[in-house]
Amino acid sequence: MKQRISLLLRRARVMTRRHGPEAMVWRRRIATLAGAILVGIVALLFADLADEATHLFAAMVARWWWAPLLVTPAGFALVAWMTLRFAPSAKGSGIPQVMAATKDPEGSMRHLVSGRTAIAKFFLTISTLLFGASVGREGPTVQIAASIMGYAHRLLHVPLRASVFIAGGAAGVAAAFNTPLAGVAFAIEELAAAYEQRMTLLVMTAVLIAGMVSLGIAGDYVYFGAMRQAIGVREALMVTPVAGVIGGIAGGLFSRLMLSFGSVQAAPLAWLRARPVTFALCCGIVVALLGVGSGLTWGTGYQTAKAIIEGHDVPIWFGVAKFLSTLATALSGLPGGIFAPSLSVGAGIGDMLRSLFPAYPPGAIVLLGMVAYFTGVVRAPLTAVIIISETTASRGLMMPLLASALVADFAAQLVCKEKLYHGLSQRFLPVSR
Structure with a gap:
């Protein structure tokens, strides 16, 4: 009898260790x-x-x-x-x-x-x-x-x-x-x-x-506000390839410049790379001049992108100015991401596309520019499409957005073979070993 009780207690302890509150599976869940x-x-x-x-x-x-x-x-x-x-x-x-x-x-x-x-x-x-x-x-x-x-x-x-x-x-x-x-x-x-x-x-x-x-x-908010416009199949066949090519090439160019900066052997750039604080100062001057000159390129660019989506006019060169401001900031090495600024640059590209297709729904055209440029930069078309559709509640544009993103992904590869984040991650691998 005692042996049976001892066996039952031993089994209970084993079961507790495996499935009780202190078990690995529960600690992982917590x-x-x-x-x-x-x-x-x-x-x-x-x-x-x-x-x-x-x-x-x-x-x-x-x-x-x-x-x-x-x-x-x-x-x-x-x-x-x-x-x-x-x-x-x-x-x-x-x-x-x-x-x-x-x-x-x-x-x-x-x-x-x-x-x-x-x-x-x-x-x-x-x-x-x-x-x-x-x-x-x-x-x-x-x-x-x-x-x-x-x-x-x-x-x-x-x-x-x-x-x-x-x-x-x-x-x-x-x-x-x-x-x-x-x-x-x-x-x-x-x-x-x-x-x-x-x-x-x-x-x-x-x-x-x-x-x-x-x-x-x-609360239940939409990042850029709800955008309910849609485009027909015939319109989509016209505009998605154009948006994809322009946005993809521009995004690929941004990635190419980011990844190649560390390997350029030109004497002035090599001198600046060896002095990162001085280089950051120079980048700051570029950002300041662009910001003061345009009044639109500061910060994340969220407000400007939202205004463009809503149909407000911005200078035709906004996308280029924001591109340069974001590139200068990113090259400086300052802590900060490129997601929101890239969406803002994409909105600027979309604004330029609106002038090419004036009869098409303007908000929808802007979103195609955003998804194309963002895809060109990060080379993640599925993520780009879902981010744009969720941040603008534009689920009716899923197919045109996906088509534009896929074209942009292909176009970006022609400019920059390596994905931006994967290329940048290689610079941190020695630190992690």
């Missing part, structure tokens, strides 16, 4: 739940502070139009110095860092997605917006979210795998744009080169929880 909730909260806080920084800069410009000529270059140099001094892994978008982090999850917690890097990314990105830099918060949100998810798993003693960072990054995209489907697509197309079946549940859970937190706190 870590994912807690991490995703925190990602949603931090993403919303990040968005609010970034918007406030943008408004403060706009208020300064409205009062002293000449102030950016001094403030922006000095701010670029200061943020570049602080990034190099305190958190080198925080420079740039943040998405390449997460891609590199998946190669060595445990080691990356010391550099690429460490707490120090995430905190620096948070505040330095906001600082860049205070100085008028052409950056977005979506890429930084991906890096910060991956760090949060990593620490949630480490706190509960759950082994880190690449899927943890992929799930965190995808949750960050979902919370940043309030676009859960885009988060899943981004995980498949960009963060995971080989999407493993076992990480499906982790990614879906993290994205949905972060999305629900964002939805519950910020």
Whole structure:
């Protein structure tokens, strides 16, 4: 009898270890739940502070139009110095860092997605917006979210795998744009080169929880506002190839310039690369001159893109000016993403397309330009289509958007063979080893 009771107790302990509250499967679920909730909260806080920084800069410009000529270059140099001094892994978008982090999850917690890097990314990105830099918060949100998810798993003693960072990054995209489907697509197309079946549940859970937190706190909003225009099949056959080719080539050119900058051997550029703070100062001067001259190229470009979608007129050269401002900011190495600025450049391209097709629905034409340019830059057509459709509630345009994105993806390959984020991630691989 005693032996039977002892056996039953031993079996009960084994079952408790395997399936009880302290079992690995439950700790992993709790870590994912807690991490995703925190990602949603931090993403919303990040968005609010970034918007406030943008408004403060706009208020300064409205009062002293000449102030950016001094403030922006000095701010670029200061943020570049602080990034190099305190958190080198925080420079740039943040998405390449997460891609590199998946190669060595445990080691990356010391550099690429460490707490120090995430905190620096948070505040330095906001600082860049205070100085008028052409950056977005979506890429930084991906890096910060991956760090949060990593620490949630480490706190509960759950082994880190690449899927943890992929799930965190995808949750960050979902919370940043309030676009859960885009988060899943981004995980498949960009963060995971080989999407493993076992990480499906982790990614879906993290994205949905972060999305629900964002939805519950910020409400059911559409990022760029609802756009209900549609175009017919005959019109789509005319405009989608044109939008795809122009947007794809422009986006591919941006990627080509970003990736080739580090290898150009011209003496002046080599001299500037060896002096990153001086180079950031020069980039700041370019951004300041473009901003003061146009009045439209500061910050994320969200307001201008939204105005273009709604049918407001902007100068025909806005897309080119925003392209140059975003390129100068990205090359400077300042913490900040290119998602929102790229959508703004795409809106500028769409505005140019409206003049080529004046009889077509203008809002729909603008969205085709946005999806084409964004695809050309990031080379992720599915993500681009879903982001545009979810941020504008333009589900009736899914087929034209997809056609334009596929053409743009092909056109971009003619200009730049390598994908931007994958190419940039190679520069962080030595740090993660």
